[in-house]
Amino acid sequence: MKKEWPLWEVFIRGQHGLNHRHVGSLHAPDAEMAIRNARDVYTRRKEGVSIWVVPSALITASDPANRDALFEPATDKIYRHPSFYDIPDEVGKM
Amino acid sequence: MYAQMVTTDANRVRDISEMSDEERVFQERIDRGEKIEPTDWMPEGYRKTLIRQIGQHAHSEIVGQLPEGNWITRAPTLERKAILLAKVQDEAGHGLYLYCAAETLGVTRDELIELLHAGKMKYSSIFNYPTLTWADIGAVGWLVDGAAIMNQVPLQRTSFGPYSRAMVRICKEESFHQRQGFDIMMKMANGTPAQHRMAQDALNRFWYPSLMMFGPSDKDSVHSAQSMSWKIKINTNDELRQKFVDQTVPQAEFLGLTVPDDHLKWNEEKDGYDFSEPDWSEFFEVLKGNGPCNKERLDARIKAWDDGAWVRDGLMAHADKRAAARTAAE
Numbered sequence: 001m002k003k004e005w006p007l008w009e010v011f012i013r014g015q016h017g018l019n020h021r022h023v024g025s026l027h028a029p030d031a032e033m034a035i036r037n038a039r040d041v042y043t044r045r046k047e048g049v050s051i052w053v054v055p056s057a058l059i060t061a062s063d064p065a066n067r068d069a070l071f072e073p074a075t076d077k078i079y080r081h082p083s084f085y086d087i088p089d090e091v092g093k094m
Numbered sequence: 095m096y097a098q099m100v101t102t103d104a105n106r107v108r109d110i111s112e113m114s115d116e117e118r119v120f121q122e123r124i125d126r127g128e129k130i131e132p133t134d135w136m137p138e139g140y141r142k143t144l145i146r147q148i149g150q151h152a153h154s155e156i157v158g159q160l161p162e163g164n165w166i167t168r169a170p171t172l173e174r175k176a177i178l179l180a181k182v183q184d185e186a187g188h189g190l191y192l193y194c195a196a197e198t199l200g201v202t203r204d205e206l207i208e209l210l211h212a213g214k215m216k217y218s219s220i221f222n223y224p225t226l227t228w229a230d231i232g233a234v235g236w237l238v239d240g241a242a243i244m245n246q247v248p249l250q251r252t253s254f255g256p257y258s259r260a261m262v263r264i265c266k267e268e269s270f271h272q273r274q275g276f277d278i279m280m281k282m283a284n285g286t287p288a289q290h291r292m293a294q295d296a297l298n299r300f301w302y303p304s305l306m307m308f309g310p311s312d313k314d315s316v317h318s319a320q321s322m323s324w325k326i327k328i329n330t331n332d333e334l335r336q337k338f339v340d341q342t343v344p345q346a347e348f349l350g351l352t353v354p355d356d357h358l359k360w361n362e363e364k365d366g367y368d369f370s371e372p373d374w375s376e377f378f379e380v381l382k383g384n385g386p387c388n389k390e391r392l393d394a395r396i397k398a399w400d401d402g403a404w405v406r407d408g409l410m411a412h413a414d415k416r417a418a419a420r421t422a423a424e
Contacts, residue, residue: 003407003410004202004203004204005406005409005410007194007197024191024194024259024260024263025194025197026190026194027203029406029409029410029412029413030409030412030413030416030417033409033413040183040187041187041190041191044180044183044184044187044267045267061133063133064131064133064134064135
């Protein structure tokens with residue numbers, strides 16, 4: 001029998017109050033082993049307080065070919081940022 | 095360098111005007127300093143070269159555990175043993191980060207490992223030298239990890255995103271490796287006359303193999319030129335070797351040790367040391383498999399892989415069985 005351990009994506013919460021962030025991937029036979037391995041591979045120096053693992057095969061990613069269609073419309077909507085608006089100094093902090 | 099003499103399939107570096115539209119867009123992104131991600135379009139040569147380079151780098155991390163692992167049970171104190179264990183564990187981690195980076199290019203880790211075992215992929219020449227005394231563990235950390243850092247720091251800026259991110263993580267961990275090696279060398283060099291002699295002997299044996307790690311001069315190599323235009327290689331081998339010598343010689347002087355090179359001399363004009371080249375015929379012999387430990391290293395890797403097969407298969411079978419039971423219960 002020969003079957004390679006599936007790939008898992010690893011997400012670590014660095015400190016209390018922060019989001020889990022993607023840190024890398026690893027191979028493991030199941031979720032429990034993936035957590036154990038992630039602890040050894042990605043948190044040897046107190047890099048985290050919590051670990052998520054997700055089978056890589058279950059991740060759906062946006063297509064790089066659609067980058068412009070997805071993200072380009074945001075570039076000309078500068079009125080979504082506070083710096084777009086001039087507020088006179090005498091109004092004070094806003 | 096942890097990856098030596100990586101070929102690119104290129105006969106020459108093509109001008110941007112000779113490229114297809116896709117390739118031109120790709121090259122312009124690299125020239126602008128953008129990162130290439132696995133799902134982006136990339137030339138086949140770029141993908142293949144990166145698999146070779148990252149794969150060889152990963153193999154070096156894994157095989158590199160063997161010469162040091164040799165001393166874990168013989169470390170002189172419990173503290174030294176704990177430190178060496180931590181370092182060797184780091185090397186395993188570095189290998190895993192790199193295999194995962196290579197896997198994003200469409201090759202599996204098992205495939206890479208099998209290519210290594212079949213002798214179709216290489217690992218760094220340096221790990222084919224034996225670690226005969228405890229001082230060698232100091233010399234490996236100081237010189238071998240020192241040379242690796244020289245190469246890996248610029249690679250943090252490499253164009254391929256997953257490789258670059260793996261390098262950032264590795265570099266963060268690697269400086270502990272070099273410092274623990276130098277710490278051992280300080281203890282030995284300032285110890286009894288016999289310990290000092292061991293330290294000098296370790297430097298004598300590891301100096302030239304460390305210089306070989308950067309690979310032969312590649313100033314005329316089309317592969318290096320191609321890799322540099324792709325930003326998967328940042329400096330020439332000679333540049334990195336010079337930097338390594340300039341950094342290391344004063345450290346050897348601090349230790350009261352002598353670099354085994356009669357021609358070593360400070361050159362005011364170039365603001366660096368003149369030094370002797372290693373024996374490149376020895377380097378090519380080691381690459382061909384005729385170094386002192388090639389067979390031992392590869393045999394150890396293959397044995398570990400074969401002996402571990404039942405564990406890998408057993409855990410997989412258990413996971414499959416549990417998943418099937420869960421499905422049946424639903």
